[in-house]
């Protein structure tokens with residue numbers, strides 16, 4: 218065997234293995250185990266820190282990111298003002314500005330070790346401006362980020378009338394979505410709870426699922442992002458997935474109405490989701506701030522039933538959804554912040570549950586996106602992140618620094634360790650907040 222290009226020594230892995238070496242050649246992992254023999258062209262001492270596969274965000278809106286304050290800020294902080302604000306911003310967008318903001322976000326993502334993103338892109342625009350811009354961004358960042366695009370009819374595939382905004386436009390919203398798919402958008406989206414009626418919502422799910430089945434594409438719908446317990450479009454989505462044989466290729470995003478649903482109904486619904494092979498994505502930062510806004514007290518959390526879905530065998534991911542856009546003024550592309558919030562909102566404080574929260578921003582979304590060669594095993598792409606933490610729980614606790622980020626075996630970002638210098642009598646000169654090692 219020829220010499221590896223890169224050897225990372227003394228790293229811990231998310232599955233609990235400690236003091237492992239990882240050898241890389243030609244952009245792939247060629248060896249992983251304790252005390253690997255031989256020398257590489259370059260060796261990095263991991264110092265007992267956690268080496269993780271890259272973070273993955275399976276729910277994002279890159280056409281809106283970093284637009285906070287354009288043309289004005291969301292004064293109420295609500296979902297509906299956010300959607301209205303996006304409507305005001307859309308006619309003012311230019312392709313150059315959109316590409317520039319998305320590229321800037323991808324820089325943030327790379328520095329955070331976030332190397333795969335599924336982003337929705339609004340197709341309710343006869344110019345398909347954002348679609349063309351994000352296809353260009355996808356091409357540009359491909360060497361360092363896997364970008365998957367979802368054709369997302371933000372204003373409803375049945376509700377939106379393109380001729381209203383653009384007199385003379387003969388396309389329907391479905392035509393625009395199909396054009397986006399023809400241009401190379403990867404995944405079929407939808408927003409059934411935003412259609413005018415429950416029936417229209419159901420009809421939109423059926424139409425879009427059939428479109429995906431015809432084209433052999435994956436589906437990712439904004440589904441039931443409401444506190445209305447009667448919003449049950451996830452039931453239709455699971456049914457259509459089963460009917461059309463799309464198991465393993467369909468994701469329900471948000472599913473916040475499940476928080477408020479009747480328990481008896483949910484006891485039927487969760488097995489249907491599991492048996493249909495539909496995955497779920499919660500967006501904890503957004504769900505906890507957007508949902509429950511009509512409540513006084515008690516105030517609902519509005520995040521979907523994550524531990525219960527996991528217990529039924531459903532693949533569940535946590536997405537970021539928004540960073541500095543009309544809906545959310547915070548965020549920096551840090552999926553550990555997302556996992557941290559998800560852990561708290563879902564009260565997933567048990568040891569295994571906390572590890573599941575780490576998997577919800579790594580392995581689970583990678584599976585939902587269908588990423589090839591993802592993971593830390595021989596034959597996988599040499600894509601990984603060295604964190605300033607010894608295990609996944611500590612990584613979440615500290616929102617650990619990304620000491621190094623590698624893509625295809627090449628270092629693409631480095632962050633200095635987080636430490637503070639102390640000036641206290643009789644105390645250590647430095648702290649890094651890592652747990653003291655026992656034994």
Ligand SMILES: [Zn+2]
Nearest residue numbers: 276278439538
């Ligand atoms: Zn979203």
